[in-house]
Amino acid sequence: MKKTIGVFVILMIASLILAGYLLSPPPNKAHPPKIGVLVVNDLRLIKVDGLKASLSELGFAEEGEVTYQIENAQNNLSQLSRLGERLVEGKPDVLVAAGAVEALILQELTIKRDSNIPVVFMGTLSPSEIGLVQNTARPGKNLTGLNNYHYELTPKRLELLHRLLPGIKRVAVLGDTRVPFFEQTQSGLIKVAEGLGLELHTYTVSNMEEIHKVFLEMQEAKVEGIVLLPGFFLETSTRQIVDIALQRKIPVFGVYPQDTEEGCLASYGTSNWSQGAQSAHIVSKVLHGQSPQDIPVETPDQIIFSINLKTAQKLGVSPSLGVLSLADQVVQP
């Protein structure tokens, strides 16, 4: 009899537990997903803003639906590794790299720790060329993201500079050899220059002292226009370069839309905001369970052609009307 009662009681308790489980609300949101973001400097925080805004539209609003841990190296590259470790230790659902340097650090860390945390890069130069992915169609490992196409657009920038200022014949391309893929872009640029009838001069800089030296060389070569190549140093030194170029009345064609605001005559590329916003779609896919190795690397949906007429005025040049019509943004004098 006691055994029967015992069995009965156990059955009742088990049924109660089962009933409670069955009636418990479905675990829709076990915990809000956590996104760890590694940023090298404040400039790239705009990408983070674009990321957040777009993720919010995709259902990942910051209030309760997703949490962010943002580590900013404040332009101190040596801190990136430590900050990246901190992010990895936080066990986020996805890591986001604001650019190529951040992506490379996170890649190294995840390999070192044998971690499968997905990493999405918010706009880098040719990710397959710099070793972030094996194949843009099938990235293969735990990294995917957005190719900001800045390098690939360099010939287009050359064309647009030529169409803006058809009178310019000698054009300097200013790059940074530390940037991967630098050498590979040269042949394409040369071909385009030839097709457009331009004389191309290539210069590289890696520090401020070299900038001054390069400008002296440009002056000697009677360079009439500068096309900036993408690169971390150049990105952070754009203002200084533009100032020097303005002093010498040399128009500079930049990469990012903000370059125009910093004094470039024009720029052609995807904005940091757009990179962040477009990357949000990739991050969203990852958060919904898709594996990074199955998410193709994307190229920018929006490329902004920006022209600064104020700079044109300072330079004393008149951009072609035909090309002006192409401009998405025009800084008025």
Added chain:
Amino acid sequence: MSEKKFPWWMRIKVRVLVFGVLMSVLPLLFLGFASFNAARSYLQESIQEQNYERSILLAGEIQDFIKNNADSLSHVTLTNASDLVGEDSIAREVILGTMLREVPYFESLEVSDSQFRILGRVSRREVVFPVKQEEKLNNLEFSMDNDFSISGVFFSEDGRPQVNLTVGIKDQQTRKNIGYLQAKTDLKVLVTKFTNIQIGKAGYVYLTDEKGYLIGHSDFSRVLVQENVRKNPAVQGFLSGIRPTHQGNEYNNADGVRVIGMYAPVENPKWGVFIEQPVKEAYQPVTQFFMRVIGIMLFIILGVTLISVFFGLKLTKPIEHFEEGVRQIILTEDLNAVIPQENDDEIGRLVQAFNNLLRQLGDKTTNLRNEQELLQTVVSGIGAGMALVDEEKRLLWWNSIFEGWFAEKDLKNLSCEDVLRRDGLDCAFGENGKVLALEVQGDRRYIRQTYYELSPGNSENAAYLLLLEDVTQQVEMEARVIETEKMAAVGLLASGVAHEINNPLAIVSAHSEELLDRMREEDDPPKNEEIQGVLRVIFKQMDRCKQITSRLLNFARPGKQGRDLINVSGAIQQTLALLSGRAKQKKITLIDETQSGLWVYGNENEWQQVVLNILTNAMDASVEGGCVRARAYRAKSEIRVEVEDYGQGISKHHLSKVFDPFFTTKPPGQGTGLGLFVSYGIVQKMQGQLLIESTEGKGTTVRILLPFRESGGS
């Protein structure tokens, strides 16, 4: 009687519990599953409807996208036809540049003349070199009958899906075709927008062109590798032109997952929008609802079970206490016990009724015990041996007296024959009331064996009650009475005999005296012949005396005990001879009308006593000169003995008492009053009847009816 064990599932408490649970669970199950089925159908339909609506919506959006972009082109051609194909390249460049800027989906724009020779181009990503002469528009599939034409989908170097939208440029006045405007339209943003739509957690959207080739997918890598979706039933339905319904298809996708697929065709271009959702996920709300239903049912079952248990225990506890009380009473056999009444409901009243019943049972049991003791006392003190035997004559019960007489060993289930194997005692139970002599504990006793048939179905299963009465005293008294009466009769006979003997003795005396006198005469001594003559007379008279005395002696001797075949007429004749002297004395004629060969079963001595009593009574009742007739004859199976006198008769008042012991009408000293009493008993023992008919003043006939026995038979 061992207590029957009941399995646990027959207990009331279990039945109450099971009943309670079943009565709530069964309807609940029925309703639950009915609701679930209804809800499931509704949910499934809703999900399918929702996905169908989604696909329709997406198809519409695609169509609108294409049309809007085509309309943009058309609008530009309408308003800028001449500038587009005119000589002013700057104007053309401005128009194209403006369009490229304004329509973010256009990747590049080319304008040609009516001969498809490119006049100008702009591009978002590709470097635009100066147009070569005679360079013509590519990918042109245009018909002026349509507003626009759309090429097949192709992919750029960086994997972006694109189409060429082409519109004709018409001269505003002449309506003549003067050129073409073609826009390489980027579908990436559109596809991204579509494929980012969340269809649950694992659902996805994909687009195919009119041939079923993938142009967009939530997993864009599948587009880049051109995964073959043409085998999907949904795609096959689309390619076959079957109009989709909201019911959708269930099938396994390329990954082997069971999905439910919906599709909607786009009118122009003839693409297909497909939504696939894993069945498991699509119907997850149904599953969750089912789990909730189960959960609710479980809760309710739990609740009902607890309530059933509570009420079951509440209901059955008094019953269990009652049962326990009854068991205890059975165990202790305490009929004075009282089971506590716990409440006033039916169970309480049952307990109360049981207590009353128990009390009555106790009283009746006490009464029965008392009666049993009394009966036991009576049975033990009755002085008779009693035993119960069954149909097979086995002993079932006996009293102490029976046991005292026969208990050489344990009597239980012994057969009657084994125990009663005595002379004359048997278990055939034929003759009821038979009295037999047997040795009991060294003493000779007379036992009357009587048996009574019992009703079947009695508690002891007994067939007969055997009653063995010790009638030794009675028999001995009867014998003494008979002997007394006999002696009395002998006494009476003696006077007659003495009287009768006087005659021969007188003759002997006379002749002897005479002889002696002659012998004293010396001169005339008697001759031998005279002496012999006297001696002969003496011998004859002595022989007569001998006969007379031997008759009396024969009557008076104790005689043989027991019963045997006796000659009825013989005893009558002997008794008549015995009474002849007295009869002569009283001058009564004794008439013998007996037949020979009349045999009955009885004691000869006793029969003779009977005959003597009746003949004596008849003689006593007769007057001088009267006669007494003695008849004995056979009438079928009877022997009738009649003694008739013509004397004074017996009054009716005395007739009813003649058989009473010590009743006599004779003067004191002339009779014991036991004659007829003893005779009646003797005739009864002989299984006969003794009847008296008498008419006062006329005479009396005593009739004895005896069962005839064949001679030599027993």
